[in-house]
Each structure stands twice: as structure tokens, then as C-alpha cells.
Amino acid sequence: MITQIARFFRIMRYIPSRFARLSDERGTAVVELALILGLFGPPVLLGTVEVSSLLYSSIEISNAAHAGAMYGMMSSTYAEDTSGIQTAAKQEATDFGASLTATPSIYYVCSSAISGTQYSTQTLANAACTGSGNHSLEFVQVVTSAPVVSPVVVPGFASTITVSGKSAMEVEE
Numbered sequence: 001m002i003t004q005i006a007r008f009f010r011i012m013r014y015i016p017s018r019f020a021r022l023s024d025e026r027g028t029a030v031v032e033l034a035l036i037l038g039l040f041g042p043p044v045l046l047g048t049v050e051v052s053s054l055l056y057s058s059i060e061i062s063n064a065a066h067a068g069a070m071y072g073m074m075s076s077t078y079a080e081d082t083s084g085i086q087t088a089a090k091q092e093a094t095d096f097g098a099s100l101t102a103t104p105s106i107y108y109v110c111s112s113a114i115s116g117t118q119y120s121t122q123t124l125a126n127a128a129c130t131g132s133g134n135h136s137l138e139f140v141q142v143v144t145s146a147p148v149v150s151p152v153v154v155p156g157f158a159s160t161i162t163v164s165g166k167s168a169m170e171v172e173e
Contacts, residue, residue, distance in 0.1 A: 046152045054161065057148040060093045061100070062165035065144040067092035068102050072140035073169040079106050079140040089144055096146040103143045106171075108136045141168040 068089035072079040079085075082104055089102035107118040108125035112134040119125040125136035145164035153159055 046154075050150060050152045050154075053151050054148060054163065057095075057146070058163050058165070060095060061144050061146055061163050062167070064089040064093035064096075064100060064102065065142045065165035065167040068104060068142035068144065069140055069167040069169040072104055072142065073171050076138060076171055076173070079104075079138065079171045085140070085142060089142060093144070093146070100144060100146040105141050105143075107139050107141065109139065111135050111137050138171040138173075139168050140171055141166065 068085040071088035072081070072085045085104040086102040090097075090100055093100050107120065108122050109116060109118055110125065110129035112129070112131065114137065117128070118139075119128060119136070122136055122138065129136045143164065143166050145162055147160045148163050150157070150159050150161065
């Protein structure tokens, strides 16, 4: 029994020197970084995927509206070609296929107040646009929209979001 007690005290004498290396704080930052990235990394990565998908879809749908307006602005004949405008928009955003809707409309404004009152017919615009150098201008506007399915499913959030785009251009006479 005495030998066991002596052996215990001999071992206890070496314990502080053996564990002194454990009190060294080198490498703790790496361990903390690994823990933090393990906890917060996946949500940040999934959020980045979600936002980038919505951003890409938004740009594509806005470009489709612009392509439709570009088609319609070539002349009054093209501005009235609803199916041609819709086809131009859908060809620009092939990722959305038939789910993309393109709604063209024509409106008129006075040249002195382009951002002012919009008129539904050229006759109304001509009657309102009085004065020297003030005349009616024809504009074509295309509004596009499509449902975008979220690549990341999060409970409590919508899995489908409708994204829209809008473009208006003056019709060349």
C-alpha cells in the first residue's frame, strides 16, 4: 500500500509539467474558426445561392422586357404587333419558357413633359400638346413577369416568387 501511495505522488509530481503544454493558446483561433464556420457557413452559403438565383432571374426578366420594347420601338406597326413583342421577349428569356408573360401597351405623351400625363390615344395627346415645339410622342411599354422557384427550400418562406420587369421606349416614326 505504501508503494502505491508513493507511486501516486510520483505521478502527481509530473502532471503539472505534462499539462502545462495544454494551457498554451496556440491553435485556438483555428478551432474557433472551424466551429464558427461549421455553424454559420451553411446558412450563409445557402443564402448566397438564393440571392444570386433571384438576381439572375430578375436580370433575365428585365432583359426580356427590354427586348420586347426594342422590337416594338422600331415603328408604329411593330408597336401594335402584340404577338411579335411577346415572341421577342420570350426569345430573350428562354430559361422561363411558357411561364414568362409579356404584356405590351402603347401610350402617348407630350414632348414638353415626357414624364407627365400619359394618354391612351394619339388624338387625346395631340389635343393636349399645344404650343410651339410641343407635339405628341408614342411610347411602347412592355411588362414581363415569371414565377421563380427557389433553389433553397426554407420552412416559413415562399418557395415560388414572382419576379417582374418593365421597359418603355419611344417608338421611332
